[in-house]
Amino acid sequence: MELHEDAVASVEALPLDGIVVLDLSQFLAGPSCALRLADLGAKVIKVERPAGGDTGRSLELAGQRFGDASALFHTINRNKQSYAADLKDPTERARVEALVRRADVVVHNFRPGVMDRLGLGYERIAELNPRIVYAGVSGYGDTGPWRDRPGQDLLLQALSGMATLSGDRDQPPMPAALAIVDMTAGAQLAIGILSLLVRRGVTGRGGRVDVSLLDAAVDLQFEPLTVFLNGGGAPERGVRNANVYLPAPYGIYDTADGHLALAMMPVDTLGEVIGNARLAAWPSDQWLGERDAIKAEVAGHLATGTSEYWLGLLEAAGLWVAPVLDWPALLDQPGFKALDAIQTIHSGGETMRTTSSPIRIDGHRLKARAPRRGLAKAMRGSMPNWVSRR
Amino acid sequence: MELHEDAVASVEALPLDGIVVLDLSQFLAGPSCALRLADLGAKVIKVERPAGGDTGRSLELAGQRFGDASALFHTINRNKQSYAADLKDPTERARVEALVRRADVVVHNFRPGVMDRLGLGYERIAELNPRIVYAGVSGYGDTGPWRDRPGQDLLLQALSGMATLSGDRDQPPMPAALAIVDMTAGAQLAIGILSLLVRRGVTGRGGRVDVSLLDAAVDLQFEPLTVFLNGGGAPERGVRNANVYLPAPYGIYDTADGHLALAMMPVDTLGEVIGNARLAAWPSDQWLGERDAIKAEVAGHLATGTSEYWLGLLEAAGLWVAPVLDWPALLDQPGFKALDAIQTIHSGGETMRTTSSPIRIDGHRLKARAPRRGLAKAMRGSMPNWVSRR
Numbered sequence: 001m002e003l004h005e006d007a008v009a010s011v012e013a014l015p016l017d018g019i020v021v022l023d024l025s026q027f028l029a030g031p032s033c034a035l036r037l038a039d040l041g042a043k044v045i046k047v048e049r050p051a052g053g054d055t056g057r058s059l060e061l062a063g064q065r066f067g068d069a070s071a072l073f074h075t076i077n078r079n080k081q082s083y084a085a086d087l088k089d090p091t092e093r094a095r096v097e098a099l100v101r102r103a104d105v106v107v108h109n110f111r112p113g114v115m116d117r118l119g120l121g122y123e124r125i126a127e128l129n130p131r132i133v134y135a136g137v138s139g140y141g142d143t144g145p146w147r148d149r150p151g152q153d154l155l156l157q158a159l160s161g162m163a164t165l166s167g168d169r170d171q172p173p174m175p176a177a178l179a180i181v182d183m184t185a186g187a188q189l190a191i192g193i194l195s196l197l198v199r200r201g202v203t204g205r206g207g208r209v210d211v212s213l214l215d216a217a218v219d220l221q222f223e224p225l226t227v228f229l230n231g232g233g234a235p236e237r238g239v240r241n242a243n244v245y246l247p248a249p250y251g252i253y254d255t256a257d258g259h260l261a262l263a264m265m266p267v268d269t270l271g272e273v274i275g276n277a278r279l280a281a282w283p284s285d286q287w288l289g290e291r292d293a294i295k296a297e298v299a300g301h302l303a304t305g306t307s308e309y310w311l312g313l314l315e316a317a318g319l320w321v322a323p324v325l326d327w328p329a330l331l332d333q334p335g336f337k338a339l340d341a342i343q344t345i346h347s348g349g350e351t352m353r354t355t356s357s358p359i360r361i362d363g364h365r366l367k368a369r370a371p372r373r374g375l376a377k378a379m380r381g382s383m384p385n386w387v388s389r390r
Numbered sequence: 391m392e393l394h395e396d397a398v399a400s401v402e403a404l405p406l407d408g409i410v411v412l413d414l415s416q417f418l419a420g421p422s423c424a425l426r427l428a429d430l431g432a433k434v435i436k437v438e439r440p441a442g443g444d445t446g447r448s449l450e451l452a453g454q455r456f457g458d459a460s461a462l463f464h465t466i467n468r469n470k471q472s473y474a475a476d477l478k479d480p481t482e483r484a485r486v487e488a489l490v491r492r493a494d495v496v497v498h499n500f501r502p503g504v505m506d507r508l509g510l511g512y513e514r515i516a517e518l519n520p521r522i523v524y525a526g527v528s529g530y531g532d533t534g535p536w537r538d539r540p541g542q543d544l545l546l547q548a549l550s551g552m553a554t555l556s557g558d559r560d561q562p563p564m565p566a567a568l569a570i571v572d573m574t575a576g577a578q579l580a581i582g583i584l585s586l587l588v589r590r591g592v593t594g595r596g597g598r599v600d601v602s603l604l605d606a607a608v609d610l611q612f613e614p615l616t617v618f619l620n621g622g623g624a625p626e627r628g629v630r631n632a633n634v635y636l637p638a639p640y641g642i643y644d645t646a647d648g649h650l651a652l653a654m655m656p657v658d659t660l661g662e663v664i665g666n667a668r669l670a671a672w673p674s675d676q677w678l679g680e681r682d683a684i685k686a687e688v689a690g691h692l693a694t695g696t697s698e699y700w701l702g703l704l705e706a707a708g709l710w711v712a713p714v715l716d717w718p719a720l721l722d723q724p725g726f727k728a729l730d731a732i733q734t735i736h737s738g739g740e741t742m743r744t745t746s747s748p749i750r751i752d753g754h755r756l757k758a759r760a761p762r763r764g765l766a767k768a769m770r771g772s773m774p775n776w777v778s779r780r
Contacts, residue, residue, distance in 0.1 A: 013589065013593065015582075015585035015586050015588060015589040015597070016585055016588060016589070017589075018592070019588070028613075036578075036581055040581070040582075040585045041585075059654070061613065061614060061617045061622065061633075061635035061636060062617050062622040062623060062635040062678070063678055064617050064620065064621075064622050064635075066620070071616060071617060071620060071622075072613055072616075072617075075612060075613060075616040076613075140725055140728075140729070141728060141729055143728055144724065144725050144727075144728025144729065145724050145725045145728065146723075146725030146726075146728070149712070149725075150653070150710045152653045152654075152710050153653075154632050154633075154640065154641075154642075154651050154652075154653045154712075155651055155653055155710060155711070155712035156712075157651070158642065158649070158650075158651035158712045158713065158714040158715070159712045159713070159714075159715055159720065160715070160720060161715055161716055161717045161719075161720045162568070163642060163649075163651070163714050164714065164715075164716045164717075165567040165568065166556070166564065166565070166566050166567040166568075167557065167564060168561075171558075171561075172642055172643075172644055172649055173642050173649050173714045174556065174557060174564060174642070175556070175632045175641075175642060175651070176556050176566040176568075176570070177555040177556040177614075177627070177631055177632055177633050177634055178552070178555065178556075178566075178610055178611060178613070178614070178633075179613065180566070180570055180610065183574070183609075183610060184573070184574070184577065184748075185748075187574065187577040187578065187581060188426075188577065188748050188749050189749075190581050191426055191430075191577060191580045191581055191584060191749060192405075192430075192749040192750075192751065194581060194584030194585055194587075194588060195405035195406055195430045195431075195584055195749075195751075196405050196751070197584075197588045197591075198405060198406060198409070198584060198587045198588060198591065199403065199405040199406070199407075201587075201588065201591030202408070203403065207405070207751065207752050208751070208752050208753060209749060209750065209751055210749075210750040210753070211748050211749055211750070212729070212748070214725075214726070214729060214731075215729060215731060215748035215750075216748050218729070218731050218745050218748065219573075219745060219747075219748040220568055220570065220573060221568060221745075222465060222744065222745045223418075223451065223462055223465060223466075223568070223569065224451060224567075224568070225717065225744075225745060226461060226462075226465040226742070226743070226744040226745065227451045227452050227454050227461060227462075228717050229732065229743040229744065230454065230456070230461060230742055230743055230744075232451065232452040232454050232461075233452060234717075234718075235716075235717070237567070241567055242544050242565045242567055243451075243544075243567050243568075244567055245451035245452040245454075246451060250544065251544075251565075252544075252548065252553060252562055252563050252564070252565060253562075254562055259548070259553075259562055259563050260548075261544050261545055261547070261548035261553070261565070262544075263540070263542045263543075263544045263545055264449070264542075288452070288453055320540045320542050320545060321545070322539070322544075322545035322546075322548045322549045323548065323549070324548040324549075324553050324554065324563045325548070325549055325550070325551055325554075326551055326554045326625075327551045327554075327615065327618050327625070328624075329551075330549065330550060330551045333536075334534065334535050335530060335534050335535045335536030335539075335604075336536075336604070337534075338530075338531065338533055338534025338535065338536070339530070339531055339534065339602070339604060339605060339608070341604075341605060341608050342619065352616070352620055353616070353619040353620055354612065354615075354616040354619065354620075355608050355609060355611075355612045355615060355616065357609070358574075358575075358578050358601050358602070358605035358606050358608065358609040359578050359579075359581060359582040359585075359599060359600075359601055360582075360599065360600040360601070360605075361582065361585075361586070361597065361598070361599055362597050362598050363598060363600070
């Protein structure tokens with residue numbers, strides 16, 4: 001797909017134009033927050049250790065690298081500038097403090113206490129710049145017995161109960177194979193930061209926002225966890241599981257040539273539409289309690305026909321159904337291409353395809369743009385900007 | 391757990407105090423966005439159909455109801471006020487227009503074209519109130535061949551490729567049993583809204599933000615999808631799958647009495663720590679390509695000891711590991727209790743336990759507070775406020 005520079009150009013002012021973010025965070029949760037702010041127009045200066053930089057530079061998926069760092073690192077840090085500073089060196093920290101005075105937001109995800117030991121705790125930062133928004137991601141909050149545990153996505157899926165919700169009855173706990181806790185924490189941190197920038201517009205003063213990965217993992221489970229907290233009973237994964245508390249047929253089923261997802265729908269209507277008398281007659285007061293038996297009946301029936309055949313029947317009846325697509329099939333769909341979700345970014349002569357911000361502003365899809373250099377010129381020892389727009 | 395009213399009281403000003411949000415959305419994506427704005431202090435007025443209200447009122451998990459509606463509905467709509475209006479009735483729409491003139495944000499998740507047909511399209515709303523932020527969630531964007539498909543979380547997990555990433559090699563596509571697409575779309579919409587409120591503070595004018603569920607689903611996959619887009623090869627789920635592109639041992643394993651999650655760690659170090667010579671000698675250039683064999687070796691070894699035994703060894707070595715907990719075990723942990731994540735909300739004499747906003751502001755956990763009644767008094771036909779703080 002091509003670049004759509006005009007789309008960017010025609011957004012007169014990106015919402016966060018003029019906002020400066022100092023990003024001291026590593027890996028995913030903090031950087032994904034700063035990424036979204038950058039997508040929306042903020043100037044994000046990523047402060048990295050001089051030796052090696054962000055640890056995420058060496059975290060490779062499928063062993064993939066892109067120029068000077070892992071492809072994953074470039075993916076998460078598009079649209080940012082890099083500034084190398086040893087925060088333990090007083091001279092270099094003083095330079096960072098000069099940046100703090102000019103910044104609107106500081107983001108970090110050090111373990112509790114580290115920023116204080118570096119002389120960059122909230123009180124010190126607020127003293128340097130009372131208008132600043134100070135944002136931190138922790139694993140488990142600043143207090144409590146878990147505060148020093150490693151905060152990593154899969155570990156949070158395990159500890160928070162989330163892994164016990166997915167997968168089928170006879171399987172081990174099943175994590176989502178995506179860093180959904182990190183990404184949720186990053187998004188919630190961005191919400192908190194922006195809410196404090198809104199408040200600053202009224203009061204003139206900054207503030208502090210904190211999100212822990214554990215809080216993010218709990219928030220992701222707020223629907224079913226609330227059921228449990230109010231006496232809804234232990235979560236049961238059952239078969240064809242897609243929600244521990246929803247009745248049949250909610251789940252994914254094999255067809256003769258693929259897979260279909262069935263969302264909420266009346267079992268009797270489903271039976272009528274696909275021509276299964278047992279389902280058509282199944283009493284509605286059993287759709288939850290007998291859902292495994294119903295799902296087994298649905299599975300046996302759908303396995304006898306193709307996805308296209310069942311989709312034709314189910315969609316014509318207005319039922320909520322979709323085929324399961326893999327990425328090659330998805331990327332080939334006109335419905336996906338119409339989104340214009342893929343963009344090409346450039347770094348040191350190499351090009352890389354990645355996704356775009358999911359947020360459209362004033363009707364326009366936002367794509368990466370070249371970092372502006374105003375502040376960068378003032379920096380000593382800065383690493384090369386690694387993202388630029390052709 | 392008790393209410394912590396003092397925590398709320400000691401936040402001098404919630405960040406979004408004074409912001410008025412008109413929430414025309416239903417079910418989860420839009421309402422979860424408005425919920426977070428309410429948690430942060432916005433006054434959220436939920437506009438519902440006079441007959442039956444939000445369809446979400448009848449969407450029950452585990453058949454659970456709470457007073458006048460499903461427990462799920464109360465969970466998602468805490469901290470909001472309700473206003474009943476038939477948007478198809480000119481007189482009642484005129485009253486909603488009066489609210490639009492006084493609001494800062496409008497949120498909707500109607501299918502494309504519906505708001506225009508109701509006379510509440512962007513142009514009309516911006517004419518009524520040029521300072522307003524107009525926010526919409528769609529399933530698949532406003533254009534393209536999928537625009538009229540049902541936008542529902544499980545269907546998006548299926549269509550977007552996400553379901554093909556989780557679960558093990560021999561299993562059907564495996565969805566996350568949480569509405570992660572809805573929640574991501576809601577969070578990203580909130581980010582977009584707040585960024586436009588920041589811009590409004592500078593320019594004085596409002597704007598428009600749109601997020602589709604499909605864009606949100608793509609964004610959730612941005613890490614591995616970028617690998618794929620740049621020639622990283624087809625995603626392979628393998629065994630003990632927790633990421634299609636990460637090397638062994640990343641995944642969840644059975645122990646003699648439970649389950650452990652192992653995050654990124656060197657296979658040879660793992661072998662040394664747990665006393666497995668084959669793992670200790672496994673060449674590092676095979677940790678990705680031979681990961682299924684390595685994971686099988688890890689699984690066989692860890693099944694011979696208890697979780698506590700292995701945790702002791704692995705944590706002492708500084709490796710990233712965690713036990714898999716279910717909700718009863720989680721809720722019992724001092725590390726969880728220290729979060730103070732659970733709150734009690736009240737509605738019409740009944741009480742309900744649920745989770746809190748994951749965002750801490752100025753060091754304080756935010757809890758639900760009573761809706762303020764200033765605007766509500768001006769409303770005719772409003773439904774009872776259903777959330778209040780003791």
